[in-house]
Amino acid sequence: GASHAHAYLDGLNAEQRAAVEALDGPVLVLAGAGTGKTRVLTTRLAHLVDTGRARPWQILAVTFTNKAAREMRERVGRLIGAEESGLWFGTFHSLCARILRRHAELVGLTSTFTILDTDDQVRLAKQVIQAAGVDEKRWPPKVLVGAIQRWKDKGWQPGQVPGAEAHEVARGRGADLYAAYQKRLKELNAADFGDLLMECIRLFREHPDVLADWQRRFRYILVDEYQDTNVAQYLWLRLLAQAHHNICCVGDDDQSIYSWRGAEVGNILRFEKDFPEATVIRLERNYRSTGHILAAAGAVIANNEERLGKTLWTDDGEGEKVRVQGCWDGDEEARFVSDVIEHLRAQGMSLSDMAVLVRAGHQTRAFEDRFVTIGMPYRVVGGLRFFERAEVRDALAYMRLIITPADDLAFERVVNVPKRGLGDTSVQAVAVAARAAGLPMLVAAADPVVVGGLRPKARAALADFTRMIAGWREALSHEPHGEVVRQMLDESGLTGMWQTEKTPEAQGRLDNLKELVRTVEEFDSLPAFLEHVSLVMDTDTRAGEDMVSIMTLHGAKGLEFDTVFLPGWEEGVFPHERALEESGRDGLEEERRLAYVGITRARRRAVISFAANRRVYNQWLSAVPSRFVEELPAEHVELSGQTGVYGGNRAAGWQPAGRRADPYAQTSPYAQTEVYDRATRLADDVTARTIDGTAVRVERGGMSVAPRRPGPASG
Ligand code: ATP
Ligand code: MG
Numbered sequence: 001g002a003s004h005a006h007a008y009l010d011g012l013n014a015e016q017r018a019a020v021e022a023l024d025g026p027v028l029v030l031a032g033a034g035t036g037k038t039r040v041l042t043t044r045l046a047h048l049v050d051t052g053r054a055r056p057w058q059i060l061a062v063t064f065t066n067k068a069a070r071e072m073r074e075r076v077g078r079l080i081g082a083e084e085s086g087l088w089f090g091t092f093h094s095l096c097a098r099i100l101r102r103h104a105e106l107v108g109l110t111s112t113f114t115i116l117d118t119d120d121q122v123r124l125a126k127q128v129i130q131a132a133g134v135d136e137k138r139w140p141p142k143v144l145v146g147a148i149q150r151w152k153d154k155g156w157q158p159g160q161v162p163g164a165e166a167h168e169v170a171r172g173r174g175a176d177l178y179a180a181y182q183k184r185l186k187e188l189n190a191a192d193f194g195d196l197l198m199e200c201i202r203l204f205r206e207h208p209d210v211l212a213d214w215q216r217r218f219r220y221i222l223v224d225e226y227q228d229t230n231v232a233q234y235l236w237l238r239l240l241a242q243a244h245h246n247i248c249c250v251g252d253d254d255q256s257i258y259s260w261r262g263a264e265v266g267n268i269l270r271f272e273k274d275f276p277e278a279t280v281i282r283l284e285r286n287y288r289s290t291g292h293i294l295a296a297a298g299a300v301i302a303n304n305e306e307r308l309g310k311t312l313w314t315d316d317g318e319g320e321k322v323r324v325q326g327c328w329d330g331d332e333e334a335r336f337v338s339d340v341i342e343h344l345r346a347q348g349m350s351l352s353d354m355a356v357l358v359r360a361g362h363q364t365r366a367f368e369d370r371f372v373t374i375g376m377p378y379r380v381v382g383g384l385r386f387f388e389r390a391e392v393r394d395a396l397a398y399m400r401l402i403i404t405p406a407d408d409l410a411f412e413r414v415v416n417v418p419k420r421g422l423g424d425t426s427v428q429a430v431a432v433a434a435r436a437a438g439l440p441m442l443v444a445a446a447d448p449v450v451v452g453g454l455r456p457k458a459r460a461a462l463a464d465f466t467r468m469i470a471g472w473r474e475a476l477s478h479e480p481h482g483e484v485v486r487q488m489l490d491e492s493g494l495t496g497m498w499q500t501e502k503t504p505e506a507q508g509r510l511d512n513l514k515e516l517v518r519t520v521e522e523f524d525s526l527p528a529f530l531e532h533v534s535l536v537m538d539t540d541t542r543a544g545e546d547m548v549s550i551m552t553l554h555g556a557k558g559l560e561f562d563t564v565f566l567p568g569w570e571e572g573v574f575p576h577e578r579a580l581e582e583s584g585r586d587g588l589e590e591e592r593r594l595a596y597v598g599i600t601r602a603r604r605r606a607v608i609s610f611a612a613n614r615r616v617y618n619q620w621l622s623a624v625p626s627r628f629v630e631e632l633p634a635e636h637v638e639l640s641g642q643t644g645v646y647g648g649n650r651a652a653g654w655q656p657a658g659r660r661a662d663p664y665a666q667t668s669p670y671a672q673t674e675v676y677d678r679a680t681r682l683a684d685d686v687t688a689r690t691i692d693g694t695a696v697r698v699e700r701g702g703m704s705v706a707p708r709r710p711g712p713a714s715g
Helices: 014-021 037-050 066-086 092-102 118-131 141-153 163-167 174-187 193-206 208-217 231-241 266-274 291-301 330-346 361-374 390-403 408-414 424-437 441-445 456-476 481-491 494-500 504-521 526-535 577-599 645-651 669-673
Strands: 027-031 059-063 088-091 220-223 247-251 279-283 322-329 354-358 378-380 548-552 561-566 602-616 619-622 637-641 686-689 695-698
Touching: 014 037, 014 279, 027 037, 027 266, 037 059, 037 066, 037 220, 037 247, 059 066, 059 092, 066 088, 088 092, 092 193, 092 231, 118 141, 118 174, 118 408, 141 174, 141 193, 141 231, 163 174, 193 208, 193 231, 208 231, 220 231, 231 247, 231 266, 291 322, 291 577, 291 602, 322 330, 330 354, 330 361, 330 561, 330 602, 354 361, 361 378, 361 548, 390 408, 390 456, 390 481, 390 494, 390 504, 390 526, 408 424, 408 441, 424 441, 424 456, 441 456, 456 481, 481 494, 481 504, 481 526, 494 504, 504 526, 561 577, 577 602
Parallel strands: 027 247, 027 279, 059 088, 059 220, 220 247, 322 602, 322 637, 354 548, 354 561, 378 548, 561 602
Antiparallel strands: 602 619, 686 695
């Protein structure tokens, strides 16, 4: 029967198999963490190809991060071999960029359009705000960028922003500024991240023939992490699936953690409405984690009210209890984590099976410091870390100018880097003249007729600069692009600039530039490389080396590790103070979903820790363990800690799971060390008790000063 022909089906359980074999029509798989949703998706993909329903290039598969795309590509590669190369596999953004480049002229761009990063967006918003005569102090460019992003996430063009929304920005001029911003983007031949989707949707809507082509091409659509799609992404999917309805989405409402980016769990309900014939499949068996881990995660998420609700079970045995460690301070916490890692490594476990998952990016530093100190190989996954460094960004701006002369933002960034004696006035003069003549700045700068009235020195500097760019562009036609980039770094003076600088960082920057050239050479062409840079989320992977991963909880979605460290489980850190302040209970529930995501990344071992003291701006502040710690059921948790805090709690009959009624309950020794309770954190300003009973004042959003204890308490 089928199982012999398709061996990859054999390992699936009945529900998974049903989800894989329901090839035609809409399918929605709603299931908890580790139940094999992603596995269903990859197997389904293999099955589509294997049964001849579709060729690889007729399948569109959407993942949430580039890292997830890579992992899925590997999984699929194992299932169907070399054929995976033709797949349309990637994030919404990368897929949209790919489609847009083919039809760029239909939306007022050319195929070499630039994808702007956040810095560029802010610079552009600033220009727009200034040009409109809006008070920049009252309406900072960042605010406008945020609003535009939000509107794009909802799928609104400038004309579609509802009055009430538009009125919240720049006294009702929000929509006008948005329109001006879009116009300027077109002039620059550029798109921001939100545009990739918006322009693709506009393309589909305004050119039904183009849409029809893509609908015919993508016979099957697969979407992972569906709970985190925003409205624009949903609209895009619906347009593509409209003709055939062959769309399969998998997701978990308990793992929805991107509402701040406009993601809407409502899309799950909308799916069932838009595709009423949808097959809805639920998976309940978890294959990833042991019993204690699963039970602990389940107990935490059970505190959320807004849930569709589901059960999970595992056949895997109880395993180790979730370890909860109280530490004296952040340094001790980092030491503790590295000790456990070394211990596990000594037992033969590989570092790549371990991850430290933090709530906020800044938390990585303590672990990075510790790992560097003891020589523990690690990588920080996620963020644009490497490509965000200034020296790298300068080099990238040069490359962008070589490929896209119209990239005025790149021009402004590097025309005087390294310093060529071009003041702001000269650059302004070029900008004004270029705009008047309707030319890119790079082109205008080369023309003394267009830009008049410059001093000879500035004139010569501009001439040199434009000649260099033109020279490298010309060189690209007959030399390897890596070689051209190397020349560019030398001839532009970028390398020299760091060679002459005698700071400790300068060598690191030179190393980064070398690494940059190495990366460029991995790509077929310079445009392909720049495309990669624009889209890539996580870059610091040196393949093959055994390393501990450090990443944010958001970045860890969909991944799994044998051992997961979850540090910083303190009120204000996690749940994050701002999430609570800005979105109240919704914010708290989203933080709790994040806790659920964190714990469920673990296959065998979850290690949660918190510190009793944190150093913030040279002050010692005492911290309160996260409410999520208390929501962990005692029977699935193993408490330990040198501070004795937790042991004390247990000895005193500490009751986990469930919030204490009296925020200052003295039953727990820990409560006595609290400066203020989480409940009062949300109040505007409150008075709370310290260890010795004296009252301190706590300001809104701020931290109170706690007396530094002499050393780790015993027992
Ligand atoms: P998440 O919600 O975290 O994204 P998921 O539902 O996508 O999780 P997967 O990552 O697909 O879950 O699967 C979790 C783990 O369980 C993986 O290691 C996967 O290989 C394994 N697994 C899934 N289904 C089975 C099965 N039928 N037999 C054995 N292992 C399985
Ligand atoms: Mg998954």
